[in-house]
Amino acid sequence: MIRALFTSQSGMQAQQLVLDVIANNLSNANTAGFKRARVDFQDLLYRTFPTPGTLQAQGITVPTGIQVGHGTRPVATQRMFGQGDFLQTENPLDLTIEDTGFFQVTRADGTTAYTRAGSFKKDGTGRVVTADGFLLQPNITIPADATNVSVGTDGTVSVTIPGQSAAQQIGSIQLARFVNPGGLISVGRGLYLPTQAAGDPIVGNPGVDGMGSLAQGYLEMSNVKVVEEMVAMITSQRAYEANSKAIQTADEMLGMANNMRR
Amino acid sequence: MIHTLPTGMQVHWRRHEVLANNLANVSTAGYKQDDLVVAGEGTPPSEVGFQMVGMTPIGMHSVSQWTDFSPGPIRETGRAMDIALDGTGFFAVQTPEGVRYTRAGGFTMDRDGFLSTPSGHRVLGAGGPISVRSTRFEVSTKGEVQDDGRVVDTLRIVDFPKPYRLQKQGDGLFAPVDAAAVPSDATDVQVMSGSLEGSNVDPVRTMVSMIEMLRSYESAQRAIQSADETERRANEMGRA
Numbered sequence: 001m002i003r004a005l006f007t008s009q010s011g012m013q014a015q016q017l018v019l020d021v022i023a024n025n026l027s028n029a030n031t032a033g034f035k036r037a038r039v040d041f042q043d044l045l046y047r048t049f050p051t052p053g054t055l056q057a058q059g060i061t062v063p064t065g066i067q068v069g070h071g072t073r074p075v076a077t078q079r080m081f082g083q084g085d086f087l088q089t090e091n092p093l094d095l096t097i098e099d100t101g102f103f104q105v106t107r108a109d110g111t112t113a114y115t116r117a118g119s120f121k122k123d124g125t126g127r128v129v130t131a132d133g134f135l136l137q138p139n140i141t142i143p144a145d146a147t148n149v150s151v152g153t154d155g156t157v158s159v160t161i162p163g164q165s166a167a168q169q170i171g172s173i174q175l176a177r178f179v180n181p182g183g184l185i186s187v188g189r190g191l192y193l194p195t196q197a198a199g200d201p202i203v204g205n206p207g208v209d210g211m212g213s214l215a216q217g218y219l220e221m222s223n224v225k226v227v228e229e230m231v232a233m234i235t236s237q238r239a240y241e242a243n244s245k246a247i248q249t250a251d252e253m254l255g256m257a258n259n260m261r262r
Numbered sequence: 263m264i265h266t267l268p269t270g271m272q273v274h275w276r277r278h279e280v281l282a283n284n285l286a287n288v289s290t291a292g293y294k295q296d297d298l299v300v301a302g303e304g305t306p307p308s309e310v311g312f313q314m315v316g317m318t319p320i321g322m323h324s325v326s327q328w329t330d331f332s333p334g335p336i337r338e339t340g341r342a343m344d345i346a347l348d349g350t351g352f353f354a355v356q357t358p359e360g361v362r363y364t365r366a367g368g369f370t371m372d373r374d375g376f377l378s379t380p381s382g383h384r385v386l387g388a389g390g391p392i393s394v395r396s397t398r399f400e401v402s403t404k405g406e407v408q409d410d411g412r413v414v415d416t417l418r419i420v421d422f423p424k425p426y427r428l429q430k431q432g433d434g435l436f437a438p439v440d441a442a443a444v445p446s447d448a449t450d451v452q453v454m455s456g457s458l459e460g461s462n463v464d465p466v467r468t469m470v471s472m473i474e475m476l477r478s479y480e481s482a483q484r485a486i487q488s489a490d491e492t493e494r495r496a497n498e499m500g501r502a
Contacts, residue, residue: 004275004282011286018289038339040368040380041290043283045432049276049318066298066316066327067430068276069283072290075380075433076370082340100397177397180371182343196373210398210410239288242465246282249472253278256483257271260490 003047003070004250010071011243014041017074018236025224033084033117033190034222036229037077044070081181084116084223086215092149093120093128096220099212101175102192104137104203105130112137114176114201117190119219132189140171153213155206175211176201269321270482273300276325277475284463292366292434293461295330297471303478311462313425315439331426334365334462336454342399343369343377346457347419351448352436354386354418355379359437361386363420363445366434368458377407381433387415401455417453420445 021037028034046067086096095118097103102114113134120136123129126144128136142149146159148167155173178184183197194201207213277298287293299306301324306312311332318325336346345367347353352363355378362383369385372378377385377392384391387407396410405417422428422445428436438445 004279007279007282007286011282011288014286014289039289041287042366042381042433043287043290043293043430046430048316048429049320065429066276066280066318066325067296068279069287069296069430069432071283071286078341078368078370078380080339080341179375179394179397181397182370183373197371199371199375210396236289238465239285242285242288242469243282245469246278246285246472249476250278250282252476253275253479256480260483260486 003068005247007069007071008243008246008250010044010073011246012240014039014072014074015236015240015243019233019240021077022229022233022236026226026229028222029224029226029229031117031190031222032087032119032219033115034224035079035081035084035116036222036224037079037186039074040076040078041072042075044073046070078182079184079186080223082223084221086218087221088217089219090217091119091219092151092216093122094118094217094219095120095151095173096215096218097175097206097212098215100210101177101206101212102181102201104174104176104201105134105191106137107134107191111193112201113187113191113193114178114184115190115192116220130189134191136173138171138174140173142170151214151216153207153215155214173206173214174203175206176203177211178202268486269323270485271479273298273320273323273325274475274479274482276320278472278479280327281468281472281475284468285465288461288463288465290366290434290461291368292334292364292459293463294334294365294430295461295463295468296430297328297330299326299328300324300478301326304474309467315426315429329426329428329430330462332462334460336457336459338457340456341458342401342455343371344456344458345369345401345417346454346459347448347451348454349448349451351419351421351451352445354420354445355383355435356386356391357383357431357435359431362431362435362437363422363428364434364436365459379433383433383435386418388418389415392417401453403452403454405453419448419451419453421448421451422446 025036046069048065048067107113120128126142128140148160157171158167158169160167179199184192204211280296280298284295311330312328315329316327392415398410400408406413407415427439431437
């Protein structure tokens with residue numbers, strides 16, 4: 001008898017998780033390079049009463065047995081890697097990847113992480129770092145006396161040094177892509193770490209072999225669409241409510257059963 | 263007499279369990295709603311998609327199960343591995359128990375690079391599991407899987423003779439009850455990559471069914487109470 005209560009409980013927990021994910025999406029609506037997430041669900045096991053065979057009823061063969069499900073379970077939070085809008089900043093170190101690819105950065109512990117957030121800065125020694133101070137890979141150091149930094153769509157970084165007529169190439173930015181970016185795990189600060197599910201990173205130059213190209217002076221905004229999240233929030237809230245009504249109903253039924261003995 | 267009555271309450275409990283499962287799965291992609299019908303008390307669902315998928319006696323009652331195979335709402339997601347079927351048919355997936363069928367098209371990739379369901383069952387194409395090697399994964403409306411612009415396989419999309427003799431296996435999967443039921447290639451179907459079929463649970467219908475169920479349950483309970491009352495009075499007769 002209590003099965004119905006657990007079933008509805010799984011439904012309420014599912015919607016709670018949906019709300020958690022929506023809340024995180026909404027709070028990152030203005031985070032550069034943020035990719036929204038979605039929860040995927042599957043139905044749980046079914047119990048069959050009694051075991052199936054077939055029988056004849058009203059001239060047609062029907063399987064015997066009815067199936068009672070046990071609710072739902074979250075199977076994945078799927079990150080949606082659709083492109084976010086571009087925001088023009090005119091900051092020379094704001095870079096956007098058009099289409100596929102990730103910037104590679106070195107974390108404090110020396111491991112490589114991947115990010116779409118292209119708001120880079122210069123540290124005290126002229127190295128290009130993320131807002132959190134993680135080094136861009138491959139490292140690029142901008143000379144102290146450089147007056148103009150330009151990044152080509154193919155990732156070539158060149159600077160103009162006073163007194164020299166020609167621009168000087170100081171390095172080139174490489175990107176990484178994954179066969180299954182959905183398999184990356186998110187570790188906060190806009191960074192992703194590779195997993196077996198994502199596959200090995202494929203490193204290459206921007207704009208070739210399916211890698212996205214770079215746009216300088218633009219920042220990729222979050223791909224969260226506030227209206228979409230709001231609608232999802234309303235649906236989820238109502239679904240939560242519906243499941244709580246199912247619990248109420250089950251409770252009422254148990255009450256009636258208990259009240260039979262006066 | 264009183265011993266035959268509680269099964270009346272039991273069948274309604276079963277129905278509530280089934281309805282509660284519908285509500286728990288309002289957000290489950292590709293989920294198909296169920297209902298139970300108690301012969302003599304309720305009428306079979308009148309909506310087109312409902313098909314009888316099972317039947318069992320509970321006490322004196324004959325209970326039949328109905329599953330609504332009508333499509334759920336198709337929503338655009340922009341993710342290439344979200345694949346919806348517009349029309350009748352099922353995706354075929356490989357499980358340890360054999361080939362199973364599903365309408366839940368929110369696919370992903372397993373660690374070996376094969377297209378799979380979120381619980382790790384590989385999706386089958388004409389040539390077996392589909393291996394994905396590049397980030398340019400696309401599926402045409404005919405189900406041709408393109409990897410880096412090259413057609414590598416065609417999704418295996420099948421249909422069964424109607425009425426469907428399919429039972430749910432959890433994880434969004436269906437299995438034919440009769441092993442002899444041979445799936446044939448689906449003809450009336452379009453594959454929509456970048457879209458996802460939602461759950462077809464109708465919350466209003468489920469809520470109304472729940473109210474109806476609760477009232478039937480209540481009258482079954484009253485019947486037991488009045489049977490109890492009758493027997494009590496019968497026992498008191500001698501004392502007057």
